[in-house]
Amino acid sequence: MAKQDMGALQDAAEVAAALVLEGYADQWVEGAIFPREMAFFLARCMTEDVSVVVESGRQDGYSTEILGEWASRNGRRLVSIDLEQDSARAAACRQRLAHLPIELVKGSAYEEFGRWSDRLRGERVGFLVDGPKGWPAISMMAAGLGDNVRLMAIHNLTIGGSERAFFEQFGGAEVFYEAALAESGPRWHELCEREIDIAIRAGAARSLEASSLGVLVLDPERRRRVRGALRGEFGLHQPRVVRALWWLGAYRATTKLYGLSYRLLGR
Numbered sequence: 001m002a003k004q005d006m007g008a009l010q011d012a013a014e015v016a017a018a019l020v021l022e023g024y025a026d027q028w029v030e031g032a033i034f035p036r037e038m039a040f041f042l043a044r045c046m047t048e049d050v051s052v053v054v055e056s057g058r059q060d061g062y063s064t065e066i067l068g069e070w071a072s073r074n075g076r077r078l079v080s081i082d083l084e085q086d087s088a089r090a091a092a093c094r095q096r097l098a099h100l101p102i103e104l105v106k107g108s109a110y111e112e113f114g115r116w117s118d119r120l121r122g123e124r125v126g127f128l129v130d131g132p133k134g135w136p137a138i139s140m141m142a143a144g145l146g147d148n149v150r151l152m153a154i155h156n157l158t159i160g161g162s163e164r165a166f167f168e169q170f171g172g173a174e175v176f177y178e179a180a181l182a183e184s185g186p187r188w189h190e191l192c193e194r195e196i197d198i199a200i201r202a203g204a205a206r207s208l209e210a211s212s213l214g215v216l217v218l219d220p221e222r223r224r225r226v227r228g229a230l231r232g233e234f235g236l237h238q239p240r241v242v243r244a245l246w247w248l249g250a251y252r253a254t255t256k257l258y259g260l261s262y263r264l265l266g267r
């Protein structure tokens with residue numbers, strides 16, 4: 001990364017860390033994206049001038065509330081997709097988020113990513129996926145990569161996993177904050193200390209040794225290569241097949257394709 005870009009990211013990370021420190025770090029719950037991971041994602045949205053975030057996987061709304069707060073303060077938009085299979089949990093989450101201007105969508109991300117990618121062609125978009133996970137989530141994002149998509153991010157990229165290697169192949173170690181923010185400021189350090197404290201108190205299952213949210217910033221060459229990727233791990237849901245179904249308006253069939261791929265090929 002050029003020195004100037006590194007400085008811009010560091011400044012953005014200070015702003016993002018300050019926002020997360022406004023009470024959000026302490027609200028972290030098991031299963032949610034860690035506070036520093038959220039701050040890193042926001043910092044990348046700032047440096048890439050993202051105007052709309054499309055999130056999939058909100059559960060109790062931890063990540064969604066932070067994104068919604070950032071969006072409402074900065075004149076940005078947030079679309080948040082979830083299956084909402086547990087209706088009581090979904091209702092509590094909607095209540096938690098009621099004060100924020102968020103487009104809350106109930107449905108399968110395999111369909112909704114297609115619909116929203118199409119509707120948001122005129123915006124500068126950032127993708128954040130935390131459900132579904134793994135290769136299905138990657139192929140879904142890759143299928144939605146129009147020229148207007150500035151970055152794509154996915155949670156739970158565990159060390160040694162092939163999905164993590166895929167992200168690093170395109171974006172290098174800088175897809176994770178440890179490398180991208182090798183030099184960081186006082187608010188980032190404060191957030192780091194707070195996060196360690198909270199994770200210890202909560203007996204967090206995930207380690208804080210290495211972050212698992214990969215954020216891939218897209219330039220035309222990366223976008224072209226990710227969109228066109230053909231991988232065995234995608235099974236039947238190769239990005240170009242998913243994109244073709246969306247282009248035909250066959251959104252429901254897309255969810256079925258992912259289900260069929262899992263049943264026939266286990267992926």
Ligand SMILES: C[S@@+](CC[C@H](N)C(=O)[O-])C[C@H]1O[C@@H](n2cnc3c(N)ncnc32)[C@H](O)[C@@H]1O
Pocket residue numbers: 031032033056057058059060061062063064081082083084085107108109110130131132133
């Ligand atoms: C780990 S939780 C998300 C936690 C949240 N991002 C946070 O940090 O607070 C995963 C969520 O993904 C949702 N999910 C899983 N598969 C999905 C799919 N195919 N479409 C939409 N949502 C999905 C689940 O309903 C669940 O609420």
